[in-house]
Amino acid sequence: VNARVPEFADVVAAAARVGPHVVRTPVMRSPAFEARVGRQVFFKCENLQTGGAFKYRGAMNVLLQLDAARTPLVITHSSGNHGNALALAARARGMKAIVVIPRDSARSKIAAIEASGARIELCDPGMPAREKRLAEILAREPAELVHPFDDERIIAGQGTAALEMLTEVPALDVISTPVGGGGLIGGTALAAKALSPGIRVIGAEPEQADDAYQSWRSGKRCAVNAPQTIADGLRGSIGVRNFELLRSHVDEVVTVSESEIIAAMRIVLEDLKLLIEPSSAVPVAAALAGKLGPAGSRLGIVLSGGNIDLLLCPFLRGEKPLK
Amino acid sequence: VNARVPEFADVVAAAARVGPHVVRTPVMRSPAFEARVGRQVFFKCENLQTGGAFKYRGAMNVLLQLDAARTPLVITHSSGNHGNALALAARARGMKAIVVIPRDSARSKIAAIEASGARIELCDPGMPAREKRLAEILAREPAELVHPFDDERIIAGQGTAALEMLTEVPALDVISTPVGGGGLIGGTALAAKALSPGIRVIGAEPEQADDAYQSWRSGKRCAVNAPQTIADGLRGSIGVRNFELLRSHVDEVVTVSESEIIAAMRIVLEDLKLLIEPSSAVPVAAALAGKLGPAGSRLGIVLSGGNIDLLLCPFLRGEKPLK
Numbered sequence: 345v346n347a348r349v350p351e352f353a354d355v356v357a358a359a360a361r362v363g364p365h366v367v368r369t370p371v372m373r374s375p376a377f378e379a380r381v382g383r384q385v386f387f388k389c390e391n392l393q394t395g396g397a398f399k400y401r402g403a404m405n406v407l408l409q410l411d412a413a414r415t416p417l418v419i420t421h422s423s424g425n426h427g428n429a430l431a432l433a434a435r436a437r438g439m440k441a442i443v444v445i446p447r448d449s450a451r452s453k454i455a456a457i458e459a460s461g462a463r464i465e466l467c468d469p470g471m472p473a474r475e476k477r478l479a480e481i482l483a484r485e486p487a488e489l490v491h492p493f494d495d496e497r498i499i500a501g502q503g504t505a506a507l508e509m510l511t512e513v514p515a516l517d518v519i520s521t522p523v524g525g526g527g528l529i530g531g532t533a534l535a536a537k538a539l540s541p542g543i544r545v546i547g548a549e550p551e552q553a554d555d556a557y558q559s560w561r562s563g564k565r566c567a568v569n570a571p572q573t574i575a576d577g578l579r580g581s582i583g584v585r586n587f588e589l590l591r592s593h594v595d596e597v598v599t600v601s602e603s604e605i606i607a608a609m610r611i612v613l614e615d616l617k618l619l620i621e622p623s624s625a626v627p628v629a630a631a632l633a634g635k636l637g638p639a640g641s642r643l644g645i646v647l648s649g650g651n652i653d654l655l656l657c658p659f660l661r662g663e664k665p666l667k
Numbered sequence: 668v669n670a671r672v673p674e675f676a677d678v679v680a681a682a683a684r685v686g687p688h689v690v691r692t693p694v695m696r697s698p699a700f701e702a703r704v705g706r707q708v709f710f711k712c713e714n715l716q717t718g719g720a721f722k723y724r725g726a727m728n729v730l731l732q733l734d735a736a737r738t739p740l741v742i743t744h745s746s747g748n749h750g751n752a753l754a755l756a757a758r759a760r761g762m763k764a765i766v767v768i769p770r771d772s773a774r775s776k777i778a779a780i781e782a783s784g785a786r787i788e789l790c791d792p793g794m795p796a797r798e799k800r801l802a803e804i805l806a807r808e809p810a811e812l813v814h815p816f817d818d819e820r821i822i823a824g825q826g827t828a829a830l831e832m833l834t835e836v837p838a839l840d841v842i843s844t845p846v847g848g849g850g851l852i853g854g855t856a857l858a859a860k861a862l863s864p865g866i867r868v869i870g871a872e873p874e875q876a877d878d879a880y881q882s883w884r885s886g887k888r889c890a891v892n893a894p895q896t897i898a899d900g901l902r903g904s905i906g907v908r909n910f911e912l913l914r915s916h917v918d919e920v921v922t923v924s925e926s927e928i929i930a931a932m933r934i935v936l937e938d939l940k941l942l943i944e945p946s947s948a949v950p951v952a953a954a955l956a957g958k959l960g961p962a963g964s965r966l967g968i969v970l971s972g973g974n975i976d977l978l979l980c981p982f983l984r985g986e987k988p989l990k
Contacts, residue, residue: 613942616715617942617943617973618942619936619941
């Protein structure tokens with residue numbers, strides 16, 4: 345793993361590198377949604393990316409810098425989307441992939457990773473358990489670790505989604521993404537602050553997994569272990585490089601409740617006709633709660649992914665949310 | 668109502684007229700869906716149109732040819748989407764609208780029409796009951812009738828969706844839409860046969876509401892009264908002008924079962940991350956059943972709308988389909 349914190353130039357280089365390999369996802373608007381919040385809102389639809397999430401951008405940015413002959417095997421731990429992205433990118437690059445995945449991840453994500461050709465290694469929930477399992481495997485098999493978020497190449501790759509949106513939709517006042525390990529918010533902040541110095545960059549987190557919020561408030565990197573949130577992509581804690589970018593490039597971190605996340609998923613389905621996963625609904629919920637800047641200002645949100653077990657979705661089953 | 672069967676020139680004129688007023692909806696693809704059917708498939712996303720359905724195109728094409736001072740009140744009957752489209756278009760043009768709607772229509776559609784500012788008049792299901800109620804109202808209130816499908820201006824307006832798709836995605840081998848009253852398939856066929864003379868135009872219908880299929884087979888316009896199908900937008904029977912276009916411009920009509928429709932909705936939600944209503948899923952189901960031409964050929968489908976009560980969706984409730 346490369347230890348450097350990435351810069352805007354890395355995002356620009358990543359965009360040139362991954363451009364021919366990723367979907368240039370559409371930016372969508374909804375009059376019904378805009379009426380709810382009294383402002384223009386632009387949704388960058390990474391749920392329509394290869395693999396159903398932005399993660400393919402970072403994974404491709406790493407693997408395009410490796411050589412399959414010298415690096416035939418890559419490995420990672422992931423709550424799902426990064427694992428699938430790495431599996432798909434490895435297959436596209438003629439490599440093999442191993443993915444360590446917590447056993448409480450969405451069934452559809454585990455199935456997708458297997459279908460994408462990776463070898464699955466299940467582990468217990470929580471970052472320490474993931475890293476322990478990964479170390480065990482690395483001790484007996486030579487493989488290149490592609491960390492899901494704490495890697496400058498990953499962060500730069502994830503920033504290419506915002507780079508695309510900001511070149512298509514100029515003059516955004518606020519841009520927001522969910523915060524899990526911090527790859528997406530880090531890359532987004534690099535792109536946003538370089539292209540629009542006056543823009544406000546806001547990370548959005550579940551209250552139940554608010555390590556980035558605590559880190560931002562305290563100025564000290566905090567972790568949460570195995571948090572209970574429906575936003576399964578955001579259960580990890582913020583990484584070292586990601587925390588540096590959070591401090592230097594992100595203006596604020598806000599949090600929302602589980603029921604707000606679920607309501608936001610439903611509203612996106614009804615207003616935008618788009619299926620998003622709970623993690624993606626976190627900044628949407630923050631917008632609906634008025635936490636992403638005032639009415640009248642122009643907002644951009646990266647919809648991070650759309651991978652969800654339909655039968656696990658509370659509002660579709662008519663059940664109460666977790667909390 | 669104007670009695671002329673429309674021509675391609677009417678679609679071109681409609682496109683110029685409505686262009687500044689409608690959403691130029693995106694054309695989407697899904698690698699997962701294409702893997703299922705072994706061919707390239709292009710989805711024209713009219714579920715993302717104003718009002719959540721293609722119907723806004725036809726309604727705007729009519730109202731832009733009327734003058735609010737001379738025609739302050741318009742009226743129609745509709746299973747939902749045309750009514751909402753007319754209400755929205757009337758509001759945009761400074762007119763009032765009355766919508767006669769069967770009482771078994773989706774709750775979300777009735778609510779949307781009221782929210783769009785129209786006066787609702789409920790009637791019994793089935794075309795005869797709709798027309799009776801409409802005649803009763805017209806007998807006491809002077810209003811301009813804007814028929815949901817049997818009107819050359821409506822047909823021409825609906826054809827603008829295919830016109831857009833065919834200019835963006837050339838060399839389609841097959842194009843398909845659902846068939847209800849026949850406004851969408853009629854306008855689509857006019858555009859398709861003019862722009863791509865070799866293209867195959869296929870209408871898709873529920874088995875449970877197969878009047879267009881019967882009409883196409885027999886060469887005689889048939890009707891079905893109050894058919895039971897989840898595809899609530901396709902319960903009407905094909906119109907006079909629409910049947911003429913079916914005979915002259917449509918190559919084939921195919922049918923699918925209720926369970927195939929429901930499975931197709933779910934597949935579109937999972938593969939494309941898009942919410943579509945059951946009517947829109949009918950040509951998708953036909954594609955999945957291999958009824959829209961061979962693997963390898965390039966297929967275009969107009970996804971007609973996305974208005975659905977989430978809680979009425981059988982696969983989301985875990986219930987069995989109607990049949």
